[in-house]
Amino acid sequence: MKFPFLLSCLLLSLSVFSQIPIDCTNSCSYYGEEIGEETYGFTSDEEARNALQNIVKHTGLPVNFTLMAGNVPNASAIIRCNELTGDCDRYILYNQDFMLRVKQKTKTDWAAISILAHEIGHHLSGHTLLVGGSRPALELQADKFSGFVLYNMGATLDEAQIAINTFVGDIGGPTHPGRSARIAAITNGWIQASEINPGKENIADEKAEIGSNKSSASIKGIQWRHDGAKNKFALFVNGVQIAARCNRSYCGDHYILYDPLERNTYLLENFRLLIDNQLRSGKLIGTGESIFWRHDGANKQYGLYVNGLSIGTRCIASYSKHDYLIFDPEEQKTYLLENFRNLNNNLVYKGKLIGKGPSIFWRHDGEKNLYALYVNGQLISTRCNASYSQDHYIVYDPEEQKTYLFENFANLSDNTLRTGSLIARGPSIFWRFDGKNNKYALYVNGQSIGTRCQSHYLGNDLVVFDPQENKTYILENLKNLGDNRLRLGRLQ
Ligand SMILES: [Zn+2]
Numbered sequence: 001m002k003f004p005f006l007l008s009c010l011l012l013s014l015s016v017f018s019q020i021p022i023d024c025t026n027s028c029s030y031y032g033e034e035i036g037e038e039t040y041g042f043t044s045d046e047e048a049r050n051a052l053q054n055i056v057k058h059t060g061l062p063v064n065f066t067l068m069a070g071n072v073p074n075a076s077a078i079i080r081c082n083e084l085t086g087d088c089d090r091y092i093l094y095n096q097d098f099m100l101r102v103k104q105k106t107k108t109d110w111a112a113i114s115i116l117a118h119e120i121g122h123h124l125s126g127h128t129l130l131v132g133g134s135r136p137a138l139e140l141q142a143d144k145f146s147g148f149v150l151y152n153m154g155a156t157l158d159e160a161q162i163a164i165n166t167f168v169g170d171i172g173g174p175t176h177p178g179r180s181a182r183i184a185a186i187t188n189g190w191i192q193a194s195e196i197n198p199g200k201e202n203i204a205d206e207k208a209e210i211g212s213n214k215s216s217a218s219i220k221g222i223q224w225r226h227d228g229a230k231n232k233f234a235l236f237v238n239g240v241q242i243a244a245r246c247n248r249s250y251c252g253d254h255y256i257l258y259d260p261l262e263r264n265t266y267l268l269e270n271f272r273l274l275i276d277n278q279l280r281s282g283k284l285i286g287t288g289e290s291i292f293w294r295h296d297g298a299n300k301q302y303g304l305y306v307n308g309l310s311i312g313t314r315c316i317a318s319y320s321k322h323d324y325l326i327f328d329p330e331e332q333k334t335y336l337l338e339n340f341r342n343l344n345n346n347l348v349y350k351g352k353l354i355g356k357g358p359s360i361f362w363r364h365d366g367e368k369n370l371y372a373l374y375v376n377g378q379l380i381s382t383r384c385n386a387s388y389s390q391d392h393y394i395v396y397d398p399e400e401q402k403t404y405l406f407e408n409f410a411n412l413s414d415n416t417l418r419t420g421s422l423i424a425r426g427p428s429i430f431w432r433f434d435g436k437n438n439k440y441a442l443y444v445n446g447q448s449i450g451t452r453c454q455s456h457y458l459g460n461d462l463v464v465f466d467p468q469e470n471k472t473y474i475l476e477n478l479k480n481l482g483d484n485r486l487r488l489g490r491l492q
Contacts, residue, residue, distance in 0.1 A: 045069060048094060048116070051109070055117050058152040065090035065123050067116075074098045075115050077122035090128060092119045106166050110159035114146045114186075121145030136177045140185040147189025152197065156231045160190050205234065205243040222282040224268045226255075228275025235266065235282065247308030251294060252346060258290045258308025265290040265308065267348060291351040293337045295324075297344025304335065304351065316377030320363065320417060326351075327359045327377030334359040334377070336417070360420040362406045364393075366413025373397075373404065373420065385446030389432065389486060395420075396428045396446030403428040403446070405486070429489040431475045433462075435482015442473060442489065463492070 052067045070076075070093035081088040094116070102111045121142035122128055143164070150160040164182045172178035219236045226233040235243040235257060246257040246266075255271035258264075265286040274280060285292065292305045293312075304312040304326060317326040324340035327333075334355040343349055355361070361374045362381075373381040373395055386395040393409035396402075403424040412418060424430075430443040431450075442450040442464055453473075455464045462478040465471075472492035481487065 045096065048099070048112075051113050051116055052092070052120070054153065055113065055120055055149055058149050059120075059124065061124055065092055065120075067092050067094075069094060069096045071095070075119050077119040077128050079128040090123050092116065092123070094119075102163065102167070106162050108159060108162060110150065110155050111163040111166065113153070113155075114150055114160055114163045117146035117149045118142045121149075135175065136172065136181075139176050140181060143182045143185035144189035144192075147186035147191075148193045149189075150186075151190045151193035155190075157187065157190050158231075161186050205232070205241075219279065222266060222284060223279045224271070224282045225277050225279050226268075226271055226275050227277040229277075233271070235268070237262075237264075237266075249305055249308060249310035251292070251303055251305055251310070251348060252296065254348065256285075256292060256305050256308055256348070260307070263288050263290070265292065285348065286350060289353065291335060291353060292348050293324075293335075293340070293351045294346050294348050295337070295340055295344045296346040298346070302337075302340070304337070306331075306333075306335075318374055318377060318379040320361075320372065320374065320379075321415070323417075325354075325361065325374050325377060325417070329376065332357055332359070334361065354417065355419060358422065360404060360422060361417050362393075362395075362404075362409075362420045363415050363417050364406070364409055364413045365415040367415075371406075371409075373406075375400075375402075375404075387443060387446060387448040389430070389441065389443060389448070390484075392486075394423075394430060394443050394446055394486075398445065401426055401428070403430070423486075424488065427491070429473060429491065430486050431473075431478070431489045432484050432486050433475070433478050433482050434484045440475065440478065442475070444469075444473070464489075 048069070049067055053063070056063045066089065068091055072093045072095050075092065075094040075098070078091045078093055079088050080091060099112050099115075102115065103109065119142070122138070125138075125141055125145065127138045127142065147160050161183055164179060164186065168179045168182060170179050172181065219239050222235070222237055224233060224235045233243060234241055235246065242259055243257070245261055246259050248255060248257040250272060251267070253270050253272040255268040257266045257268070259266070264284055267283045267285045268280075269283065290305070290307045293303060295302045302312055302324070303310055304315060306328075311328055311330075314330055315326045315328045317324055319325075319341060320336070322339050322341040324337040326335045326337065328335070333353060336352045336354045337349070338352065359374070359376045362371060364371045371381060371386070371393070372379060373384060375397070380397055380399075381395070383399055384395050384397050386393055388410065391408050391410040393406040395404040395406065397404070402422055404420045405423045406418070406420045428443070428445045431440060433440045440450060440455070440462065441448060442453065444466070449466055449468075450464075452468055453464045453466050455462050457463070457479065460477045460479040462475040464473040464475060466473070473489050474492050475487075475489045
C-alpha cells in the first residue's frame with residue numbers, strides 16, 4: 001500500500017517548481033501537534049481543491065485563503081504576513097500522507113472533508129488572526145462549524161463525527177480538547193444546521209452489489225427500502241436499482257423522486273418514518289412534466305417539487321382566488337397550484353407551469369368589477385392606478401414605475417388568469433388619437449386625464465396642458481397618427 005503513495009509523492013515534488021516557506025506563528029493543527037518553525041507548502045492536489053470548493057460553496061462565503069499540500073503533521077490553518085507591507089495571506093496546509101491514511105482507515109471521504117472544514121472554520125472565524133494559535137475554546141468553535149457545514153453538504157451525523165471518532169484520543173491537551181467535547185461540538189453544529197434546513201439529510205443510495213442482480217431481478221413493480229441505521233435507501237423499478245440517477249427531496253414525511261431518464265415521478269410514502277429496511281411498494285405519481293405540491297394547512301406550510309427538487313423556499317407566491325400562483329426567480333418560471341386554499345390536507349397534488357420568462361398575470365372578475373395583477377408572484381394591483389383605454393386596460397405601478405397593458409380586458413371578464421405585457425419603465429405617459437372622430441386620450445401614471453386638459457396644435461404636435469398638475473405634455477406628430485393606437489408621449 002505504501003508504494004503507490006510514495007510514487008505519487010515523488011511525482012508531486014517533481015511537478016512543483018516552487019516551495020513557499022511559511023511562517024507558522026498563528027496556526028491550528030487538527031490534533032494539536034507542534035508544527036516546525038519552517039513549514040513548506042506545495043500546490044494542492046485536485047481532490048483536495050475540489051473538496052475545499054465544495055465546502056466553501058455551502059458556507060456562502062468567499063474563498064479568501066489558499067489550499068496547499070505541505071509538511072505539517074495533519075492539517076493546519078496558517079496566516080503569513082509580509083512584515084514590510086503588513087499584507088497577510090491565509091493558507092490551509094494539509095499533509096498528503098495523513099489525508100490518504102484518513103481515507104484508507106475511515107473508508108469515506110467525509111473524514112478528510114470534515115478536517116478541511118474544521119480548518120476553514122478557523123479562517124472564517126478569524127481565529128488565525130488571534131495571537132497564540134490554538135486554544136480549546138477555538139477548537140470547539142471550528143468543530144461546530146465543521147458539523148454545521150457537513151450537514152449542509154449531506155453528511156450524516158456519524159459521517160460528520162468519523163474523523164474525531166477514529167483519530168482523536170479521550171484526553172485533551174493544552175491546545176486541543178478531548179474526544180467527547182469535540183464530538184459534542186460537531187453534534188451541536190450538525191443539529192443547528194438541521195433545524196435551519198430540515199430534511200436535507202443525505203441518504204446514500206444502496207450500491208447495486210455485483211452478483212446480487214439475482215435477488216433484485218425478482219423484485220417486481222416499484223419497490224423501495226430505507227435502512228435508517230445505515231442511512232441508505234434503494235428504489236427498484238422492475239428489478240433495476242434507479243436511485244442513483246434520480247433527483248429527490250423529502251416531501252413532508254414522504255420522499256419524492258424524479259427519474260430524468262424515463263421522466264417518471266415516484267412517491268415513497270412515509271419514507272422518513274419507515275426505516276426498517278423492509279421492501280415496500282412505491283407509487284408512480286406522474287409521467288413527463290414533474291410539478292407536485294402539498295399544502296399543510298395545520299402547520300401553514302407548503303412544498304413545491306419540480307423534477308424531484310424542493311424549490312418552495314426560493315419562490316414568491318400569492319393567492320389567486322383559491323389557487324396559488326408561484327414564481328421561481330431562479331428559473332423564471334410561474335406555476336399555478338389549483339384549488340390550493342381548499343386542498344390543505346398535506347396530500348400531494350399535481351401543479352401546472354403557466355409561464356416562462358417575465359411573470360405578468362392578470363384576471364378580471366366582471367361580476368364583482370375587480371381585477372388582480374400578479375408580477376413575479378406578487379399581487380400588486382392594490383397599489384396600482386388603472387384606466388380603460390378602449391377595451392384594453394392600462395395599469396401603472398408607482399412603486400416600480402412600470403406600466404402594464406391588459407389587452408381586450410373589457411371583454412375578458414371571466415376571471416381567468418391571462419398574461420399581460422410590460423409597456424414602459426419610468427415615466428408613464430401614453431396617448432392615442434382617433435382621427436375619424438377627432439378625439440384624443442391621454443393616460444398619465446395609469447389615469448386618463450384628457451378630459452380635464454386644454455390642448456392646441458403646434459405644427460403636427462399636440463400640446464396638452466393639465467391645469468390640475470400644472471404640467472404640459474407633447475404628443476408628437478399626433479395630427480398624422482389618427483389610427484387610435486397607443487403611443488408614448490412626453491413632458492414638455
Ligand atoms: Zn483546529
